[in-house]
Amino acid sequence: MTEFSLPPIQTTARDDAVLKALAGFVMQEALRPGQRLPTERILAERLKVSRNTVREALTRWEGLGLVERRQGSGTYLKAAVSPDMLHMPLTLAGGNDFTGLMRTLEIRRALEAEAAALCAIRAGKAEIAEIGRKLDLMEEAFHSRAGMSAEEDWEFHQAVYRASGNPLFEQIIAAMHELFHRFWEHPLGVRDFGHASFPYHRTIYERIAAHDPDGARAEALKLIATVEDDLKRGAANLKLSDLK
Amino acid sequence: MTEFSLPPIQTTARDDAVLKALAGFVMQEALRPGQRLPTERILAERLKVSRNTVREALTRWEGLGLVERRQGSGTYLKAAVSPDMLHMPLTLAGGNDFTGLMRTLEIRRALEAEAAALCAIRAGKAEIAEIGRKLDLMEEAFHSRAGMSAEEDWEFHQAVYRASGNPLFEQIIAAMHELFHRFWEHPLGVRDFGHASFPYHRTIYERIAAHDPDGARAEALKLIATVEDDLKRGAANLKLSDLK
DNA sequence: ATGCAGAAATTGGTTGGACCATTGAACCAC
């Protein structure tokens, strides 16, 4: 029997169709992130489908981080929507134990180094100034609050990612941030957690400002290395039973 | 005015609670991928929530690729479920155009370099031998099929990721592979696409075998650089209108 | 007994309508 080429049948695809239509609408109206899109009731009426179906479609988009729903207010666009988006949902199992954290940190090292290098190549005066501003804020917070500068630290790195010219870096790292943050808050008993990495923020900034990609990459690697060391020291301070 | 620190309020979370309960159930019953989980109606009854709420929760899991729903049959587990999963839904806008491809390639460069370095540190004799075997297969295919070695090329890199000792690398890259592959098959009109990167596979292998992380990292960076060059050359061969 | 077509039960998909909880704007009293 000869193999017939595909009859790309698509019997049921209500909510997919809804999403497609919605994507078209967003494009047509040139909606930008932050703007509100029509209410579920209006969408249901216009698309001639049940409100429930609209909700399922929007739930999908919400899960993908494309929209944000606020009860009583509306549904808001959270990211740019284009017809040819590639969705790549990753679910990483077991990020709570020490091994899992080290693994995510290795991913971060990979991205951090590359982002710093790209940043050194592409960052313009404005971007470099912005990174420098975040660095100053971080150093100030570090000194005035005796090392508690997690928030400012994070903003510094975000500025670097943003200046890399590739939004994917910020996207991926932002998704992992929750996990990192969880441990930043509970530094495994290491009192001066993060102190060791502190000076490298400035060296990274200097290499970026000097448009030295390899140097920036090297400094970023050093920074993550100190974090890994802190983590290992912290783990050593705990009972083995806590580490699974 | 002093800035108050955040009160991270969290009022309602029905479907989140449902997912949490469901995750607990899956763990308790030790359900494995492929197995069917209770019907929506039963879940709604047991959890004392509306079937609609159950559906929204399952829609989330479906979007994350954790379950698969088959009408008339049931809902089936598609991946292992653990209570501490880290969800990282990535949506690459416009992955079809040249810019989007270059951006994903930058992510790959970051991961490829780090994976090669880790591999040089951790790979044992068995892993190195496996990588060498994939390399031989690739070189053989390359010579006998005049450069058509995409499949073997991919398997070589997979072997490196696997030997890095961190499954996240393979997981992330695998999710992106579809996109890479799409372009490997349509090399933008560049006849000898991939030829330039060919020799670096062996140099990477040699640095890994020599347990030289920095060397392996450097060679991996060179490899991706040649791919980027090929891509740019290919893009230059096309009309500007095709590049958006 | 066996095989198979059709009926029946099961299950996810969809619909419509109702009500609740939150939000935000308009309004009012002070």
Next chain:
DNA sequence: GTGGTTCAATGGTCCAACCAATTTCTGCAT
């Protein structure tokens, strides 16, 4: 202005059906 109050809009939940695809059962013909 400031601080409540009211009220309409909007997302969140619930219910009770029915539709569509799938699976299972049934019963007849062989």
